[in-house]
Amino acid sequence: AQSVSQHNHHVILSEAASLxxxxxxxxxxxxxxxxxxxxxxxxxxxxxxxFSGDPLVKGIKGFEAEFIKSKFSFNLRKPSVQWSDTAEYFCAARSTGFQKLVFGTGTRLLVSP
Amino acid sequence: DVKVTQSSRYLVKRTGEKVFLECVQDMDHENMFWYRQDPGLGLRLIYFSYDVKMKEKGDIPEGYSVSREKKERFSLILESASTNQTSMYLCAAKDRDSPLHFGNGTRLTVT
Known part of the structure; x- marks a missing residue:
């Protein structure tokens, strides 16, 4: 069955730490x-x-993610987190051409100032 | 920007009641979705619709039904609410290759 796994349920970091x-x-x-x-x-x-192309994708607010096909992974990264990054983060996937999106269980990130 | 509006932010219902959750989108998107969000379980798909009067079951459809009579409106129906349906319900809309656009959610409590 299609599934998405997020390994970390809770992450606590200090400001300026890498994520x-x-x-x-x-x-x-x-x-x-x-x-x-x-x-x-x-x-x-x-x-x-x-979707396709360069496996390193850049998003908003300095986030990026790398698609590694051989590892079936799509890890999210940010070099230096800020207090305002405190949030819950969800990874999601769908088969190309299909509309059903499957979500992971989420990771709660707390950034302490 | 796509706007997805859920009619209620908070709702409290009694066990056994029939509950309607309404969702409206303003961008003529074909696809609409209902998810429920629970701590530690992430978002789980209840139902989705890819066109008017068309619907497909998601991963957890039991105890729910949906209605899509008009393209902009997608309703989630709890036929007989139960306490295990207490949750945050999220509606979303998308076009073919666009990302999901979510509403603000309806927090339903069933007592």
Whole structure:
């Protein structure tokens, strides 16, 4: 069955620390990958997406993610986090050409000032 | 920018009641979705619709039904609410290659 796994449920970092959130997917065929973010009290919004081409994708607010096909991974990174990055982060995937999007369980990031 | 509006932000219902959650989008998108969000479980797809009067079950459709009579409106129906349906419900809309656009969510409590 199609699934998305996020390894870290809670992450606590100090400001300026580097961030990497893991995401693995279980899909056959080609896949589209996404990271969404939900800031406290706000709706989910797209951080970045990968459809094809350069496996290193850049998103908003300094985030990037790397698609590694051999590892079925799409990890999210940011070199230096800020207090305002405190949020819940969701990885999601779908088979190319299909509309059903499957989400991971989310990672709560707390950045202490 | 796509706007997805969910009619209620908070809702409290009693066990056994029939509950309607409404969602409206303003961008003529073909696809609409209902998810529920629970701590530690992420977002789980209940139902989605790819056109008027068309619907498909998601991963957890039991206890729910949906209605899409008009393109802009997608309703989630709890036929007989139960306490295990207490959750945050998220509606989303998208076009073929666009990302999902979410509403603000409806926090439903069933007592």
């Amino acid at each position: 990497e959130l893991g995401c693995n997917y279980s899909y056959g065929g080609t896949v589209n990958l996404f990271w969404y973010v939900q800031y406290p009290g706000q709706h989910l919004q797209l951080l970045l997406k990968y």
